[in-house]
Amino acid sequence: MSTLLSGLGADLPLIAAPMAGGPSTPALVTAAARAGGLGFLAGGYKTAQALAGQIHTTRAEGVAFGVNLFVPNPVRISREAYRRYAREMRTEADRYQVRLPEEPIEDDDHWTDKIDLLTSSPIPWVSFTFGIPDRAVVSALRRAGSTVLQSVTSADEARRAADAGVDALIVQAPAAGGHSATLTPARPLAPVRLPDLIAAVRRAVALPLIAAGGITTAADVADALGAGAEAAMAGTVLLRTHESGASAPHKAALVDPAFDTTVVTRAFTGRPARALRNQFTDRYDPIAPAGYPALHHLTGPLRRAATAAADTRLIHLWAGAGHRQSRAEPVTDTLERLARGL
Incomplete structure (x- = not known):
């Protein structure tokens, strides 16, 4: 022992x-x-x-x-890079009528x-x-x-x-x-x-x-x-x-055949994290800057809205390689x- x-x-x-x-x-x-x-x-x-x-x-x-x-252990991001990334996801935010932080939040x-x-x-x-x-x-x-x-x-x-x-x-x-x-x-x-x-x-x-x-x-x-x-x-x-407090859509996605791959992405938070590959990672990972915690706070309102709507296209579906x-x-x-x- x-x-x-x-x-x-x-x-x-x-x-x-x-x-x-x-x-x-x-x-x-x-x-x-x-x-x-x-x-x-x-x-x-x-x-x-x-x-x-x-x-x-x-x-x-x-x-x-x-x-x-x-x-x-912040990863600093310029105001310009932050605003450029925010503009990219404005269409998604507008669809859910959520307001994204206009300036980087570095708490x-x-x-x-x-x-x-x-x-x-x-x-x-x-x-x-x-x-x-x-x-x-x-x-x-x-x-x-x-x-x-x-x-x-x-x-x-x-x-x-x-x-x-x-x-x-x-x-x-x-x-x-x-x-x-x-x-x-x-x-x-x-x-x-x-x-x-x-x-x-x-x-x-x-x-x-x-x-x-x-x-x-x-x-x-x-x-x-x-x-x-x-x-x-x-x-x-x-x-x-x-006993897990993971959201219902997150739990379902872990065994959904539509989500068969994990990727390491900084698209959600500006730090590398492994998640189920979905529309958000495909769309935003190639253009996501490094920037933590600023990107975490930027995408947070959208991710919360998507979770409430069970919209797994946009949720941060954290998962390790053995999620099945x-x-x-x-x-x-x-x-x-x-x-x-x-």
Whole structure:
């Protein structure tokens, strides 16, 4: 059993990944813990008050859990490039009668408020994505009693995270659904298999590792653990579970024969993210500039309107390469399937 997880009472080396935007509900996180694993609340895109509410709900269930935050690591975009991209999608916005932000919004996702929340009301695990927090932030969380984890996508990023003083690493391969954790989002993602990435990171640092990205079968879990990871983190395979907060059109698209391919695109948010290929990715990916969080805020009103209308042509249908393995079932059943043979 993983020494990293055993202190939290987990029986399985399986973790439910944080999926921002709705899927990672307190119910999903609680179910993962009761199935013998661990779950993460997704703090991204939430105010500190909203995150505190989810923490309160989960804590009341008496289970161990973690919280993931997005670290401010903006990809700047010029006003001209932003406006040019906005003009391209004006027809779609007009169809849904939504107003798109006229100027780039460059916020920090309520960073300071959320760090204050997690240091004043500590939880067992805190993980970071998109950037590496200052060493002072890491130290404050560790002093508060949290185990601090950093998402990385390369051996170089792993070394930088180790220098910041984190306790463990979440090693994410490019097969992952949703946003890549890359620290350099303007660069193309290097194609690498998860076991090979785990092995490379193990050679670079001595920290405990959690494998993520493309974990959808028991064989994937076995490969990740065999490569040297202490646990495997699954996301996409949990999207259709009963406890998932993913939208109904998103859940349906994951098994719709019309959506048979995933692509890495920055069309929705200005950062690379893997999604089901649809009309939006076909139309806008070739012309999408890099620019985060500005593009996330630009396309947000349109994406919300499309989701409400179940218009899967325009929704950000985040999905990993193994999305066909997701099933409409309780989280417990999914984790039991992933754990077979352990």
